[in-house]
Amino acid sequence: MNVRVRIPAPLRQATDGAAEASVQAAPLSAALGELETQFPGMKGRLRDDAGALRRFVNIYVNGEDVRFLQGLDTDLKAGDEVSIIPAVAGGA
Amino acid sequence: MAIITADVPAPVVASTSRVRGLQCRECGQLYPRAPMHVCELCFGPLEVAYDYDVIRRMVSRESIERGPHSLWRYRDLLPVTSDRVVDSGAGFTPLLRAENLGRALGLRNLWVKNDTVNPTFSFKDRPVSMASSVAAYDFGFDTLACASTGNLAGSVAAHAARAWMRACIFIPADLEPSKISGASIYDPILVAVDGNYDDVNRLCSEIGDLYGWAFVNINVRPYYSEGSKTLAYEVAEQLGWRLPDRVVVPIASGSMFTKIHKGFRELSSLGLVAAGNVKMVGAQALGCSPVVTAFKEHTHDVRPVRPNTIVKSLAIGNPADGYYSVKIVEETGGDLEAVTDDETVDGIRLLARTEGIYAETAGGVTVGVLKKLALRGAIDPDETVVAYITGNGLKTPDAAAGVLAPPLHVAPTLSAFEAAYKDLLARTGA
DSSP: OOEEEEOOGGGTTTTTTOSEEEEOOOSHHHHHHHHHHHSTTHHHHHBOTTSOBOTTEEEEETTEEGGGTTGGGOOOOTTOEEEEEEOOOOOO | OOOOOTTSOOOOOOOOOSEEEEEETTTOOEEOSOSOOBOTTTOOBEEEEEOHHHHHHHOOHHHHHTSOSSGGGGGGGSSOOSSOOOOOOOOOOOEEEOHHHHHHHTOSSEEEEEGGGSTTSBTTHHHHHHHHHIIIIISOOSEEEEEOSSHHHHHHHHHHHHTTOEEEEEEETTOOHHHHHHHHTTOOEEEEESSOHHHHHHHHHHHHHHSOOEETTTTTHHHHHHGGGHHHHHHHHHTTSOOOSEEEEEOSSSHHHHHHHHHHHHHHHTTSSOOOOOEEEEEEETTBOHHHHHHHTTOSOOOOOOOOSSOGGGOOSSOTTHHHHHHHHHHHTOEEEEEOHHHHHHHHHHHHHHHOOOBOHHHHHHHHHHHHHHHTTOSOTTSOEEEEEOBBGGGSTHHHHTTSOOOOOOOSSHHHHHHHHHHHHHHHTO
């Protein structure tokens, strides 16, 4: 199976400029682990010292915030699209 | 003729630049001034970093008072560095003593910051004044873009027009018609997205990576959000250069809330007002109140929600500055509270009939929360309290329309009027 991961501009230093990556593993936690193995600079950017996802990292699967799904346990299937997106402001 | 030799060291002079660059709010990493908003090391939000020693030498109460009657009187405290700005005349809106509303709520020193009278009728003209100026004249963008819950759409489209830039505006498809027309009139590219604001924001974040546009709330957000500091500067100046004891501010993403707090802190640290603590009170609509929920559950972890409220301008389920907002409330001894849609409509009507100010739904939330706290006894009656009314009621006319008294309908005769009037007095007991 193949899952596309969209890499936001602030993380592309870690991917040598690539805007997209492809991973095979599931669930989401394993997919992120695979991504971090592919791109060694990624882990420290996505996770804090304790290994938890950083506060301002938002992850979406097919456009849905994973906090509305099963978080890092969210299952992935072939063709799914994962987006990593920084928090953005607005409103009022 | 001056003789220049290579071995003479350059004289050491104090920096004269007010703006040092951008700095990560989480890890402190410094970046040069650029259109970017996220730390490349830790994903934290970037903020404009100032050299306050330089600013201290430039700014005084007198220098500000000599400035224009707009937010540009505080230019030395803002992130623009070009000589040119996009000046729509935003800001320096009235701070009104609210005696009638105060009497109704048992507050003796209540004020309303009436920000409904900005050029596009909401506080958004403040941050967009910064974003458009920086985008046009500091960075040379030709397109101004945004994701919007409505108020930002109109403001970005108007400022783009004034700066002779292209505007590209993304809104949730279910937005109020008056907010859509209030943006369309300036002739932007308007994109209605089938989804809620959080969906629009996510989409824009990905579009922003592909297109070389200045998204005011994304890549130029560090500059944009600084504009909301002027809401604090003005209130302090209009109170006679002193801090209020407490302010009530609506919260969507929490950006304005955190910047009002920052504005008060800066005035204190620059010696422009006597140092003091301003209790920061955040107001949300119950149908979208993730920041209030986090505060009440004593956590800084603001969990996203799916908005379900008539208060579209506050309908952000995933507030970027929610975490900082909760911390500020805790640090200042403030409060966070939410009101229902019915209480919101009551708040709009209460403000209108006591003070003659017609607020949009976010203003109804602010007044509703103020009322709730006042009646609960959570506010000392003698405190100087300022309620921020940040958007105009004509943007959301349907909110209260269903509960307003219909007009007396009469034939054009004196007797018809007198009969109807007598009947009204009998019905209302007036």
